[in-house]
Amino acid sequence: MANMTILITGGAGFIGSNLVDLLLSQSKKVVVVDNYDNFYSKEIKVKNLENASKNNNFTFIEGDILDEELIDSIFKDYNFDIVVHLASKAGVRPSLESPKEYFDVNLIGTLNILNNMKKANVKKMIFASSSSVYGNSTEIPFVETNASDSPISPYAASKRAAELLCHTYHHLYNFDIFCLRFFTVYGPRQRPDLAISKFTKLALEGNSIPIYGDGSMRRDYTYIDDILQGITKAIEKINGFEIFNLGENTTISVNELVNLLGIILKKEVQITRLPKQPGDVNITFASLTKSKIGLEYAPKTNIEEGLRKFVSWFTKNVQN
């Protein structure tokens, strides 16, 4: 469906801007609404959309998903086939400082998008959820049917609450909604607050890398191209309400990650050990059984290859 028109909320961010570039390369029409939230710099986000901005199939609207009038007018101005809802207050640790902002944007913002979709009779949404909804689940790897009723941060709780709201709109109004639970995403344009980006910057500057806890915490890191493959498959196959994990089905500890980074950068990496942070889960590990069948999701990039690609992008684009 080359001539689809897609609304991407939060499209100036890391995952969103990569998705915008991919969809434009497939000749789709893309409209982004993003308020350049101050979680990290606007300059980075403007740069993320530099190429997209030259494309006639692309429109950028600066605005807040909580702005009811604005969102209403966007749905009046365009005939969207589907909404990819990525706009969010991201980050687990900062959500402990401002839980209300997280719930405003992640839950009430989602409600505002869903309500306006209903008014405009747009009934397909991909929702960006998170592996954090599994909390400290002991059933590993995480299967979509695991209980996800014990989130341990406001961010995780807000994402789970928004998933539940999505289900309600599916049930009441027959919306097709796929909630995709992303497992720590990395790659070009990664958010500066996330470990791989932060660690690479510190190591290249010769500064020490902070490790919270003993470094045994494990993460299923997912390369951006694999996430994009999952999202585009979801756009293609959306039908009913479903939840899918998008990860790599493999884990690496923080200590192993830092070692690998040192090898790739050919640097002796300094470490500072700090206390474990509240809100951080011990492990994330995606079962992909459901997404392989339902989405034909087939992730391709292992952490070593992905980290090499990230470092190569970072040294050319960020550190110079």
Ligand SMILES: NC(=O)c1ccc[n+]([C@@H]2O[C@H](COP(=O)([O-])OP(=O)(O)OC[C@H]3O[C@@H](n4cnc5c(N)ncnc54)[C@H](O)[C@@H]3O)[C@@H](O)[C@H]2O)c1
């Ligand atoms: N990056 C990851 O590892 C990861 C993991 C799990 C889930 N997610 C989810 O994926 C989505 C994208 O994440 P990302 O890493 O690209 O984050 P990001 O911060 O780079 O992108 C989010 C974008 O949303 C925008 N935004 C925030 N509040 C807004 C508002 N009120 N109105 C309009 N726009 C607003 C921001 O300006 C930003 O450009 C988010 O929903 C996030 O929670 C990301």
